[in-house]
Amino acid sequence: MVTRKKILNGFSLLEACIVMLIVAIFVAVMANVIPQKAKKKVSSEAHGRFECYYKNGTLYQQSFTGNLGSGEKTAVESGGTSTRCKFQPPFYAKYIIMDAVGGGAGGGTSVGGGEGGFVSSFYTSISKSYMIEPGRGGAVNNNGEPTLIKSGESTLLTANGGKSKSSLDNTTVDDILSCVVTEYATDSYYDCKTSPRCEIVDGKVRVSFCRTKDNYKTVDLTYKAYDSSGTLIKNNPRYIVNSLYTKKKEGTQNVWLYHDISLFSDYSDATNPVYQAHWEPKVNDIWTPSLYTLEITMDVDVNEASPASESKSNLERYIESMKYTSPISTVHPGQGGAANTAGTAGAAIILW
Amino acid sequence: MLIVLGILAIVMLSLPTITKKVFRVEETRKPHGRFECYWEGNKLKSYYAEESGSNVVHEVKDDEVDADGNKVCKFDPPKNPVYFMIYAVGAGGGGARIDSANSSTPAAVTNSATSYLYISSPSNWPDWVRYLMSREHKPWGDRGSFDVMKTSSQQVLNYRLGGAVGRIESLFVPQMESGTTLEIIPGRGGAVSSDILSAENASGGAGGDTYVKFVRTSGSTTERLVALLAKGGAGGNGSVIGKVSQMRLGSNPGDMGLSDYASVKAKESNFKEIGENVADSPFMRSQITYNPGNSGRGETQGVADTSGQVWYEWISYTGLGENSRRLGSQWINITEDYLSTPFYGQYGYENNCSSTTASSVTERRGGYCHWVSSTGSSMVFNCTVGDTSDSTDATCTGVDCAHFVVTYNPSLESASFSTESPNDYSSCTFNFNYMQISCAKTLSSYTIHNCPMPASATAKCGTDTDDTDAPAPVGSGSNMKCEATAGQDGAVVILW
Known part of the structure; x- marks a missing residue:
């Protein structure tokens, strides 16, 4: 039988210390766990x-x-x-x-x-x-x-x-694999004794050639141009991409021939005369002569x-x-x- | 109560120690790894490495083949990596050779050209004029215009195109179905053609495609599906006929600057750079020793041991037309020292020139003509060739002066000359459009600059001085050349 005196005596100090020790251990453990509980669990991590x-x-x-x-x-x-x-x-x-x-x-x-x-x-x-x-x-x-x-x-x-593989319309200079001058005027009126060359420099097609026997000229050709409405200009042979002077080389998938028109476009009686005796076109059915021909090899996917x-x-x-x-x-x-x-x-x- | 507080103090003091020691989080993860499939000569090899330090190189045996009998690298993916990154490059295209009709280097030709140049238009000057003007060697002074005649040995050299690089493709794969393995076939580099009978046949071979296939086996059925294809580069097109004509200098070899032509050069895919950058662990260093996907260079002709047959003559005028007056002339010998690099990209060569005298050199010199009279269907002109006075001056008396009476028939386009060989001139021609005469002259004493190969020089066909792997030219004399090279093989690198 439990008496009132027994109840009032409570726990001994030793018992209290043991309880406190156990509580302290719980607190110590939970101190590390409680903050983690607050993290939201991810519902799914499936691929x-x-x-x-x-x-x-x-x-x-x-x-x-x-x-x-x-x-x-x-x-x-x-x-x-x-x-x-x-x-x-x-x-x-x-x-x-x-x-x-x-x-x-x-x-x-x-x-x-x-x-x-x-x-x-x-x-x-x-x-x-x-x-x-x-x-x-x-x-x-x-x-x-x-x-x-x-x-x-x-x-x-x-x-x-x-x-x-059939059109240059949407290509850029960056699509050019190589550019070579394969044909050029060698008669006395145009031979300045320096070889023509074509290089891709700073995003431009740079051609050096004998404009006259006295003039070794370097020009940066415009690859292609658009009019004010954003339409590709294809009837102007000053630009490499044109439908008049640039043709795909026969028997190839990715080589185009561009025929120079500098005799026509640069004509000047005083400084750039054209010698009529040598006014020989190099492109079939086109009357303007060319001083050189470029062969441009494009980087297109040719499935051989x-x-x-x-x-x-x-x-x-x-x-x-x-x-x-x-x-x-x-x-x-x-x-x-x-x-x-x-x-x-x-x-x-x-x-x- | 004090005892209770003391216990609590001990607990509180010990808390950090307890949490650190008991609840430390382990920092572990699955190791990164690298797999490579590449060619080493004709041996197909694979390389498997993990950052933990384990790695193994395996040579693919003859019986490790796919369904078509091709040797393949087999990759068994490690379990549960977070991702795979697959990089593949197709093989590079081979360079084109020069076809048999053009395989011999053309003989050099000595000729002259006169340029009339404005001081205000330096962009029109030939390189060598620009060079002299920039070196304070200005024979023309500050005059507004000048005339200069260059006599040079002109050399035509053929070249052909290099190949295109293989394409680089990459694929990130987050998970791979259990039981999936990979079969990999890197493309072979485009070969150099052994057939040069035609320009087309002399084209470089196309680089092979590189395949990465996923392979799954279910029971007795094996399924192979191409997951990634990296196309090989096109071979150099032999039918694009490249050639240059340039002055020969006293240099060795006379590579004439061809090696720096973009169209000829071997091109870089930069695939190796990608593979190296994405995994830098010392245990996973790439085993690929070549440059996967690089293309081959095209063949170029050259001339070795060229004699210094290049010089130019400068002539200044105070004016033009009938009032022009020759101020003087001078021969200046041109060597590499004068012209430096504008024409020639030299690799490993030193100036080793000396001068000798040639006893017989033929050159052509020009002059101008006056109309005198017409006789029937022909016209008569007085023409003067010379270099000590105005070329149209009939009183020219210099040692090289020569006067001609030219009878020209325009309808027949034929000209006759009063004499063919006054003062050693011969083989004259008359240009009606320009009213000019041109004749050949044989010089009895001429300075020749000879620049033989220095004993210590190392000739290269590369494109810059850092290109230590560039091959050496082959052949000698006038048939020296830099041969076309094959494209580099493809390769595959997988990282996880």
């Missing part, structure tokens, strides 16, 4: 991917977590536009990988177009959304458009469009083995090798068109 692609002319997008897809929706339905997909990175994604391919080029009369350029790049994850703008495929004889991935106004990634077939892009290869079965696997993104066929549009896959 996933986002796809953005054109199908039958309409831009679609779809997300996957693991193998579970969100369902194919048009970019417009998903907050984007008819030309841009909108991608919001998952909160838990530690990093994201962007794989993009530009639009494939269209084929020429007898050759296939080049596939879109492929870019695979690694980024840390951010909470800001990305806009993906796949490039359109090129029509016959035209280059594909680039695919862009943007964050706000900044372009994070550009995958170039494929290059047409089967030049008329389509060319697959590395994004399409990646999709196949990963055995994705989503709709993007059916659209052949970035494929260069076969002869007389348009290229396919570019696309992008984002992985995390």
